[in-house]
Amino acid sequence: MSRQATPVICLVEDDPIMGESLCDRFQLEGMAFDWHQTAAGAMVAISSHPYALVISDIRLPDIEGGEMYLQLRAAHRALPPFIFITGYGAIDRAVELLKAGAADYITKPFDLEQLIEKVKSLTSAFAPPAGGQKLGVSQAMRKIEDMLPRLAQHASTILISGESGVGKEHVAQALDRLARKSEKCPFVPVNCGAVTESLFEAELFGYEKGAFTGAARTKKGFFEQADCGTLFLDEISELPASMQVKLLRAIQERRIVRVGGETPIALDLRLYCATNRDLKEMVELGQFREDLFYRINVIQLRIPPLRERKEDILWFARIFLDEFSAKHGGGRRALSQRAEQAFLEYPWPGNIRELRHAIERSCIVSTDTTLGPEAFFGDGLTPWTPPAADGNLSAYLQECERKYIEQALVLNKNHIAHTAESLGISRKNLWEKMRKLGIAGEQG
Template structure:
């Protein structure tokens, strides 16, 4: 199986010894590397080939890294990949200017090769983390443990289940899950996927939308029309917000599901339908059954297989993954290069996201529109929202230096991930995109120890 194109790195380095050393190490880490030795060669390569990352020395024989980056920004033919600059002590100011222009990071000479490799994996995780390969264009649901488990179950569900119930808050991506099931199940490109929001259609029109109508069956019915059951014949029908249906409509839906036949409004003959039915709701259907607002027989008929999609605040490790995915979509659509600042990333993690993925996507789009700089800061993502610092990161609550603040943020993030995975180190390391050994080292460095599970 070939590697995805995102696993290729562009290395711009004129020192032959360092260049060979970096190429060898990157190859051992699983990356493909194009090594160029001048700025102009690097500029041509980045302009014409897709890379997941550019690693460039600031000092080059023909032009410096700042000039190279500025010229690539000016071309704007395509969204630039992240840039990681290698700099000497005397060029720190230039590296900082590059960060303000939108470069991802820099590392100072002399550097530890392992530290450089760690930065490379952070900036180009697609080559190393299997769940993240979906950012290359597949339909992954996230990198959190619970979403990976759901995704792994989808091929089997698509093969064996004809009726599925998907539950979760508004905006968590229930329709996206339904589409993914359909894509795994379809036998051809023409297999239909038809979706309808039952809560967005008035009761008087819903029956016609579901089952269709005959010509002249009511005022305005100038011709016969197929409903969504007929439109989805041979494919998948997605009934969103099924809990909003009236009891009378639930009776008619139950008959269609049980007998797999429908009768158009104003018609008499039955029409057989063959559909995979996926229902979705953000309501507690079991409680509705107890309250008498949802039919018990319909509940058990659609509750054959249930997938619960947790809200975004329960799987915080997905927040930055999706934020970067949505950002990449904006970059590709608008042609403007943007990166999210570390402070903005922390603000995204701190926010509860009551609107879930839908709200996160809109926030990223808002930031790209409002920001005049390549670096997206926290205030561009939110409108009149208090951006609180992490309350569950007691370490260095009021840091006095940037290093202290970043250490506090990292400690809080790792603690939250450990708690979300019930202190299972393997699952936590996988969610963080690091090895178990790296997780242990970070826990030791940040004074996180296993007996803290009792304290929390």
């Protein structure tokens, strides 16, 4: 079995009988592994190999297992999950290590079947998928990841739907990585809500020199820039009505004409579109062309909100903690158990984007290495108190959205443009939401 195709386990165990027993079982399970009998040797290996999991005894002959873990955490931006093996006398130490970020511990004498189940769970969740960076560890996101290779090879037009902040652009980038023919093929993202309507045609299709006042030179538009690669149209619902028919024609004919030009330009590209709105409802309301909807909706991927895939919350949180601890200094940070519980209970109306912003902010303003729930609130923000559960899901989600937008406005000092950018929506969309939710605001 190829080690490149199999998650590799690092076992750190000085007891030869215990080590041989575990290695024999790993071999029976078809698991790839390395066995180290000293912490020093293990630290060198862990620093240079992409292990999927480390299983370590706490009591080691040279360096205590927990100290080994803490030294590795201080030295490296990202580590594989750790399972510690401990005797009953060292349970307190194991609990300390859990608080510091370890994945789990198991006490001697332990049920080997129980350990194997833990190993399978952690290695399946952290093994890198074909095509690159993971989208999550939840079953929902793993199902989506399983679909991506086939979609990337056979679908040139895909619609990605989901709430703001769920990671639609990351899904588009994953599809692009799997589909691209060479590293030179570009990925061109366009936020349709951020382009001025009067300039949309020129930005999308390009223009010839002299096509209009200020057109001092010929310029390629987004379509031409994405030739042989991927054009990603985010917030496709914000596309002006005047542009919808022109986009439809470009998709159908796979060619464009620059503004002020006459010669059609043939293109070979993939078109991925994304929306946080119900396009079918917009069609029924006459706000989106039906023929364009069916043209871009050949394949639709729905990305579930973070509240529907709670397994991803702490996984993303740890990634962001590592990223922003390294970026802003102050040492490696971890969430307290109270913070983890609060994260799991909070509905995250802004999804991954909100989670990322909350963690970056806490890494900037807090000097603590272990962050409690209070580290994620301040400057006018108040701890989250969910609305009463009266059975009305729509009202509950609206209240969550209202709270999130109000907090984003506070963080951005009520500047509408900056708030819209941080939320990943257009200013028009933000104003519509504010009016609908009864949030006061001033133009900015």
